[in-house]
Amino acid sequence: MKQENFQERHHDEWVALDLWLAQRTRPKSLQRLQDGAGLFGDLEFPSMYRRVCQHLALAERRGYSALLIERLQDLVQRGHLVLYRSPAPHWQRIVDFFAADFPRLVRSQWRVMTLAALLFFVPALGIIGLLQVRPELAHSLFAPAELAQYENMYDPASSSEKLGRESGTDLKMFGFYIFNNVSIGFRTFASGLLAGVGAIVVLLMNGLLIGGVAGHLTAIGYGEPFWRFVVGHSAPELLSIVIAGGAGLQIGMALIAPGRRTRSRALVEAGVIGGKLVLGVFAMLVFAAFVEAFWSSIVWMPNVVKYSVGGALWLAIPLWLWRGGRGQAPKHGAVINANDVGRS
């Protein structure tokens, strides 16, 4: 068939699809609910799209002109974006994710998670213990100005009405904690792509610094206000940094040792796992920032309440990560969803 006849025969269909797509991709979601006005119904779109795909295949096979092929390519590409849209997230899936998928994902990556926990907690606890025996070592970890600032913040003699900070309202500190802590968490993950080295460095440094501050303040007798302040938010915050580090390590591992996959394939799969882990880390850090800003800073709360809440969180979060999602069948490929990998 000559091109001109072909164009004449199918011209109306192409114009209709073009108009339908123009209406459809307009961002107003209300307009999407009704069928493309006067063209064809939404239910007919897939068959319409397939017809134009066939026209394109015919046009290419028969060697029709570049102009026609480009026009059909344009229609098909726009149609492809509409037809293969990923489904909108449902609330139920969000609940499922935090109740089951996320803890399950953390357990499935238990090797890197254990490694990350060791990289963080061993130097942290080690330095706390060491500073009790040899307190003068604090001076090789921190500059004198930093030490003075920490000491000032947790001085039991000071009459500050808030714990753990010099000034600032709860809301201001919430904003600060969100921006600061979540950014640190995200960076810990992303720096893992540098063959895991970045995540290792961040975990070790954070372990040393946090342990150093805790050990020093305990050694000089300022431990009480310090532990009172940090006990509440320590569990979500420290554990989420460890998980972010583990997520970074597994992406570094995919780069170093992709196994029986190509390196790029391994990176894509690790990227999806890492992205899901970071979503959970994000939620944990927002929770930690909330606790830190609005709960940990309360001065009048009796010690027993503070330590009980902190202890309860240290029990509840590991329990959630350990038991969450156990005994249920994984739903539609909870660990790696083939659709999410982004390659067919």
Next chain:
Amino acid sequence: MLDTLTLVETPEGIRLRLRAAGVMPRAAAWAVDFAVRVGVIWIIGTALALLGETGTGLYLLLLFVLFWLYPVLFEVLRDGQTIGKKALSLRVINANGSPVTWMGSIVRNLLRVVDMLPFFYGFGLVAGLIDTQSRRIGDIVAGTLVVHVGNPNQHLAAPQVPVVHAPITLHADEQKSIVAFAERAQQLTVERQQELAALLPMLTESHGALAVQRLLGMANAFLGRR
């Protein structure tokens, strides 16, 4: 290597032509986004400064949202286009041509942190120059691609001229070249048209403007016009 065209086969058995965007348009899109974000921070930040300490908290929340969530929300909810990408007619899609997913967008934007190393998108620039599809590291890991939207070459319909029949039988490929010449003709100067037509004396059997007319006539014949 010079052409960034990527062919992706779809379930319908056709091949989508995706034109990956290079480093320069992407950098320009980023600059537009950056300017938009700085503008928003400046305006809202000024207003929030009047609220004192509470304002500072909200300001830091705003910084967080603009820094980490702005690209993700725009890319997923606005068909793969942030404001800057829209201005430069770019779009983020999955490598298989489908719209970018939440996970893909989150991963590619989180990994900006790596692309920004050691300073000013150094790694991203190197990766973009090495990769045939100009993907930065975040794109490679997330399995996404930034493509040009719309049509690059502005072909026009071949001009309507009286049909001329070719003196010799032409192959399908050869016919296609003649038609392509006709569709490009209006973008070329008259001299260039004649120069190209002069390459085919056997076919046109004439010179100058007449040769061009005869080629256009043959194109009309191949297209099936009467």
